[in-house]
Amino acid sequence: MNTHVAPGLELRVTPRVLSIAGTDPTGGAGIQADLKSIAANGGYGMAVVTALVAQNTCGVRAVHTPPVEFLRQQLDAVSEDVTIDAVKIGMLADVAVIREVRSWLEANRPPLVVLDPVMVATSGDRLLEPSAEQALRNLVPLVDLVTPNLPELAVLLGEPPAENWSEAVEQARRLSAATGVTVLVKGGHLTGESCPDALVNSHGLLADTVVEFALPRVETSNTHGTGCSLSSAMATVQARTGDWADSLAQVKAWLHDALVHADDLEVGAGNGPIHHFHRLFAGKAPVGQEFSRSLWQDIEPTRTAIFDLPFIEALGDGTLDEAEFSYYLAQDALYLNTYSRVLARASALAPTESAQLFWANSARVCLEVESDLHRTWLGADTAPRKLGPVTKGYLDHLLAASVQGSYAVLVAAILPCYWLYADVGDRLHARFLARGDGSVHPYAAWLETYADEGFAAATRQAIAFTDEAAGNASAQERAAMRTAFAQSSRCELDFFDAPRLHAGASS
Numbered sequence: 001m002n003t004h005v006a007p008g009l010e011l012r013v014t015p016r017v018l019s020i021a022g023t024d025p026t027g028g029a030g031i032q033a034d035l036k037s038i039a040a041n042g043g044y045g046m047a048v049v050t051a052l053v054a055q056n057t058c059g060v061r062a063v064h065t066p067p068v069e070f071l072r073q074q075l076d077a078v079s080e081d082v083t084i085d086a087v088k089i090g091m092l093a094d095v096a097v098i099r100e101v102r103s104w105l106e107a108n109r110p111p112l113v114v115l116d117p118v119m120v121a122t123s124g125d126r127l128l129e130p131s132a133e134q135a136l137r138n139l140v141p142l143v144d145l146v147t148p149n150l151p152e153l154a155v156l157l158g159e160p161p162a163e164n165w166s167e168a169v170e171q172a173r174r175l176s177a178a179t180g181v182t183v184l185v186k187g188g189h190l191t192g193e194s195c196p197d198a199l200v201n202s203h204g205l206l207a208d209t210v211v212e213f214a215l216p217r218v219e220t221s222n223t224h225g226t227g228c229s230l231s232s233a234m235a236t237v238q239a240r241t242g243d244w245a246d247s248l249a250q251v252k253a254w255l256h257d258a259l260v261h262a263d264d265l266e267v268g269a270g271n272g273p274i275h276h277f278h279r280l281f282a283g284k285a286p287v288g289q290e291f292s293r294s295l296w297q298d299i300e301p302t303r304t305a306i307f308d309l310p311f312i313e314a315l316g317d318g319t320l321d322e323a324e325f326s327y328y329l330a331q332d333a334l335y336l337n338t339y340s341r342v343l344a345r346a347s348a349l350a351p352t353e354s355a356q357l358f359w360a361n362s363a364r365v366c367l368e369v370e371s372d373l374h375r376t377w378l379g380a381d382t383a384p385r386k387l388g389p390v391t392k393g394y395l396d397h398l399l400a401a402s403v404q405g406s407y408a409v410l411v412a413a414i415l416p417c418y419w420l421y422a423d424v425g426d427r428l429h430a431r432f433l434a435r436g437d438g439s440v441h442p443y444a445a446w447l448e449t450y451a452d453e454g455f456a457a458a459t460r461q462a463i464a465f466t467d468e469a470a471g472n473a474s475a476q477e478r479a480a481m482r483t484a485f486a487q488s489s490r491c492e493l494d495f496f497d498a499p500r501l502h503a504g505a506s507s
């Protein structure tokens with residue numbers, strides 16, 4: 001089962017994101033901001049320092065650029081050990097640094113690279129030698145997304161700065177056309193009530209589209225590091241969602257609130273930092289992975305009970321009675337038909353396009369791929385099957401969740417169907433391989449369907465969408481999600497036990 005949104009991109013719930021940038025000892029910009037931004041957006045942050053900057057909220061005092069050999073040692077130390085899902089590149093200081101990062105990128109291209117073409121700090125101080133501008137221009141075609149502010153956009157094009165938003169978007173179009181790279185043009189430097197950003201594309205499927213997001217401009221002078229924070233957040237969220245527009249919508253909303261709470265921090269006398277962890281400090285419920293992890297912990301007894309079932313034991317070692325397996329599969333075929341409609345309902349309720357696409361695709365794949373297995377196994381046996389009592393109970397629960405209208409509760413009800421099957425498939429398959437006796441497993445096709453990496457990837461996405469929904473849900477809704485998840489898990493347990501109880505009665 002393959003439900004990836006963007007082909008070739010391995011989406012991860014907790015992406016491993018590397019920032020290659022300069023430092024800010026006051027913690028508001030550069031690498032320090034990147035690490036906070038990556039973590040605040042659910043990633044695992046790593047950092048390679050290009051330059052040490054003696055700066056604070058008022059300005060830059062000095063820059064020390066270590067030898068590029070040492071930069072390369074840092075880059076290699078990370079990439080020879082860790083799989084990097086996304087890279088954000090910030091301050092590059094001079095030509096030698098750009099050359100070294102470029103050479104490393106050419107040898108170790110991670111799937112996702114975001115370039116923030118840092119040239120000048122919020123304070124007006126230069127962070128890139130003017131002689132390095134051409135080298136930076138030449139780096140742009142190597143990346144996936146470039147995030148210039150208006151003066152940087154002008155320098156990259158060798159044109160005067162845009163004076164208004166429509167000129168800026170036109171310039172972004174020209175940069176995208178010249179480089180083949182998606183441009184995130186930022187309106188932070190304009191004035192006016194609204195603060196627009198736009199994703200501009202000139203190539204591929206999205207050719208000539210401009211996706212614009214504007215949020216109200218926040219009345220604050222504490223905007224130090226917004227550009228750094230935006231670009232590293234984009235790298236992180238994109239590695240999880242695979243959709244630039246969805247990523248920008250999420251990141252923009254987060255950044256807006258980080259600006260709203262910036263004044264609370266009272267850091268420095270100049271342009272202070274934004275509040276990266278405003279959501280955590282606001283005492284909001286667990287977001288990101290924490291919520292789904294706690295769901296999984298809640299159902300520990302149910303998971304243990306599943307692995308203790310005679311049905312699962314026998315399915316794993318291949319000794320399962322064929323009549324019981326046939327009963328199970330026939331009930332599962334009935335189940336999957338309605339389940340597919342429940343997935344389609346999740347798609348209809350989904351708050352973002354990437355979620356909508358994921359659930360719609362899941363509805364299709366579940367009918368196609370899984371019912372293939374059933375057709376093959378059940379063969380010409382087309383005798384009408386009666387809905388067993390456990391199957392009916394499970395479907396009633398899912399249908400109830402799908403009609404009561406909460407997307408969050410519905411996805412929580414759906415999730416055990418992914419997660420428990422991925423877990424059972426993985427463990428039983430590993431157990432079979434560990435036996436290593438070369439025997440043919442009678443239920444190998446079943447094990448392979450659920451131990452498959454594609455199914456695991458889909459499960460990770462379903463988990464991420466559930467966490468995302470939890471992050472936007474009220475405390476009451478999250479409690480209902482917990483109940484729905486636990487209830488579906490018990491249904492899964494009963495479903496695996498049903499053949500033992502009912503196979504003889506009606507198959």
Ligand SMILES: Nc1ncnc2c1ncn2[C@@H]1O[C@H](COP(=O)(O)OP(=O)(O)OP(=O)(O)O)[C@@H](O)[C@H]1O
Binds near residue numbers: 029121196217
């Ligand atoms: N006052 C504000 N209110 C709301 N959003 C803002 C404000 N200032 C900047 N932004 C947003 O912050 C992000 C960074 O934009 P900006 O154009 O300031 O980039 P930058 O100049 O690279 O940032 P930096 O200040 O780190 O140098 C954009 O998403 C922009 O829309």
Ligand SMILES: Cc1ncc(CO)c(N)n1
Binds near residue numbers: 022023053127226
């Ligand atoms: C190190 C560093 N990178 C980027 C910026 C831009 O804000 C900054 N001030 N410092």
